[in-house]
Amino acid sequence: MEYESVIGLEIHVELNCATKMFCDCPNRPGDEPNQNTCPICLWFPGAIPKFSREALEKASMVCLGLNCQIQERSAFDQKVYYYPDLPKGFQLSQAHRPLARNGWLDITGQDGKTKKLRIHHIHMEEDVAKLVHETEGRTPISLVDFNRAGAPLVEIVTEPDMRSPYDAMEFIRALRTQIRYVGSSDCSMESGTMRVDANISIRPKGTDQMNTKVEVKNMNSIRHLGDAITYEIQRQIACLQGGEPIVLHTRLWDPEKKVTTAMRGKFSGPCVPDPAVAQILVSQAWLNEMQARLPEMPAQKADRFIRQFGLTREEAVMMSAERDLSEYVEAVINHGIKPKTATHWLATQFLPALRERRQTIVDTTVKPDRFAGLLSMLERDEINANAAREVLNQLFERDDSPAELVEKAGVRQISDASALEGLIEKVLVANVSAVADFRNGVSKAMGFLIGQAMQASGGKANPKLIREILTKKLGA
Amino acid sequence: MPSDIFSYREPSPSSRGKDGALSGMKMALQPNMSVRGWPTEAGSMALRRFVALENATVVERLKEAGAILVGSTRMSELGFGLAGDLTASAVSEGHADCALITDTMGESLVAASIAGLWALKPTYGIISRLGLIGLVPSMECYGAVAMKPQDIAPVMKVIAGRDENDFSMPDLAIPDFRLDGKKGNTIKTIAVLKECLDLLSDDEAALFRSGLSRLEQAGFSLQEESMEEFGLFRTVHQVVGSVEASSSAGKYDGVRYGHRASAAKNWNEMYLKSRAESFGMPVKAYLFQGAYFQFENFDAFEDACRIRARLVKAMDDLFTRVDAIAIPTRRKKHPAEKALSVTQVYDAFLLTLAASVTGLPALQVPGVMSDGDFDSGLQLVGRRLSDPHLLSAGARLRR
Structure with a gap:
């Protein structure tokens, strides 16, 4: 039975x-x-x-x-x-x-x-x-x-x-x-x-x-x-x-x-x-007073996140499941960060970093304004994703602003094409065989060259820009 | 002998308390009224060596008003009945001007009647119960006993009133105890209940009727009334009272204070033995009765609660036609001081239960219902919050 x-x-x-x-x-x-x-x-x-x-x-x-x-x-x-x-x-x-x-x-x-x-x-x-x-x-x-x-x-x-x-x-x-x-x-x-x-x-x-x-x-x-x-x-x-x-x-x-x-x-x-x-x-x-104290509840909040921020249902549900997190993500977005960026970075970087440190959203020193400061530098291409991850870790340890930490670490991204041109010239000269490979149709040689250029820049170069310059120079 | 009357005497009572409404007034309390540092055993082995940690609100107010607390008297176990209670003697023998007696079923009224004194059982809920250790929270209150009504009114004026720490007090306008004779002349018509007369023996009835003529001579008009439910006060009091007692006495386990039995095999047996050895009669029997209704016949308890509400309404109805009800305070053949079984206790307090069940005020007046040999006492039950009016009616009666 x-x-x-x-x-x-x-x-x-x-x-x-x-x-x-x-x-x-x-x-x-x-x-x-x-x-x-x-x-x-x-x-x-x-x-x-x-x-x-x-x-x-x-x-x-x-x-x-x-x-x-x-x-x-x-x-x-x-x-x-x-x-x-x-x-x-x-x-x-x-x-x-x-x-x-x-x-x-x-x-x-x-x-x-x-x-x-x-x-x-x-x-x-x-x-x-x-x-x-x-x-x-x-x-x-x-x-x-x-x-x-x-x-x-x-x-x-x-x-x-x-x-x-x-x-x-x-x-x-x-x-x-x-x-x-x-x-x-x-x-x-x-x-x-x-x-x-x-x-x-x-x-x-x-x-x-x-x-x-x-x-x-x-x-x-x-x-x-x-x-x-x-x-x-x-x-x-x-x-x-x-x-x-x-x-x-x-x-x-x-x-x-x-x-x-x-x-x-x-x-x-x-x-x-x-x-x-x-x-x-x-x-x-009294009942009215209690009802007025009721915050926006998670189901409504998720709907609004979809409507207002264009999040997927999955993202919206995740971001609204905890009140502290939902208020945090909203504060970050209100600092001018794109909702997708905020959501993605919270889920994949910020929350794991919190867990690692046994902190909560409420007691951490990385308040929304500091986190938003970091993400806005990322969005403006002032730093790249690697640098952002590195600076995020430092945000937990120090009281400095994201901009100060970026300066101190010297990871501000080089997005100045003329500054990169010379650097890329040197990479091309030093990697003649890779250049030849690329020209012979081995497309993954491009990735290798970008990596070499990034390394030469100490990780500070804007990878998008490197690709553009390389593409132009190699006439691809 | 004072040592017989008091279980605890304040070693150095100030000859004169603080300046206040009760300056110099000597007050006797019972050892279930919390005074910080005083032994507070409530007449029971179940509270042996218990010392109050804080003052009862009433005690706080008495001290503030300058009263001299002379000590606490021997009392019945947990204030149930009057067996072994010598509180009224503290007044009749001149050790105190006024004594407070825990009133659960008319103890203050009956004790005063035995001692030839006045007593007021106030409207339930106008005095904070914080620090009062009793058995039946929905009925117990502080009754005041004194040689004359003029000593009761100022005490009531001091102790009555809202207490922000006693959330169980109903939202009542506290009556003004400063009434002078004229303003207090509101009680005119007094009811005599047929069903109450029916409860009395021929002797008791004859004594009661002779006393009623004194009421008429004093200018009160008497009115025959009927209240079919009058016979239910006893049952309702006993069912509700015993259940509340069983519940509220559940905390006496002999662990943190109180008598603790020796040589028990395990903790359960230790509790059982401690409680068995702690409680005496009639409290032990009363707790068993309450436990019976709690565990075996809860419906009867709920019925009793409903009937109680009906009795309150019946009394309110009666007070649309009269200003007070006259009832004898006690019965000759049923001495409260010798009542050692629950039945004997209820027989002895049969006539004072109405005020306890309904929470109405009642005044005991001595010297009115007396044949020279036995004074049954005259009990005037009044409207809710008419306490000062009862006092002035009583004073008029004895003038």
């Missing part, structure tokens, strides 16, 4: 707010343990949560970026369960009245067609503390770090619309792009600011039944997400074929062994409305 998989995702995204969700402590989980704490996020008796406006704003931007409808009224509940990383006995979460419902994202399916994947709802919740288990030493101990306790999260719950690991991976890529665009999180599975759990079930292909699902956790990259889903689908098919029923449970992905293994039964407690946390009433005016 042929099976198809039914996949839904639950995605936790840590919002990049300055403070935690219910107190003024810095939202920096990575600091020295228990530095960023107060009676509220230590969950001490008598404390009352103070809901952060910034958390609501950043969460709302996520909802808008994922095409969700923000609800007029939402509220926090006490999600009751006990674990040492949650010593107040409940997590504040929006179980009954989520912030937003009914969203969607488009992906391009494996068949190349656009596929709309729906989002059931998005709710806000606080993160729990972090447990550190010290197993070395005589007595194993468990330590609790409250820096993360109360950190602001949104949880995005999709409809079970995905049918393959590919769909799930594409959805997460699209979601990451949207959330990075609205500026609410960097959504890094590797560093834990985005955690994706997958609910997977299988059914005979062509039916629409919903079978028992299995939840898979602990994937820390998009690739692992795909691998884990692939493995789980195979495991479930093997179960069914072996006559074993699928039971509802949670499994952990083991990235080393590339298998999923069953984990402890998850306790799911009740959710009691919290009278100490005010309900959230969203006014139209």
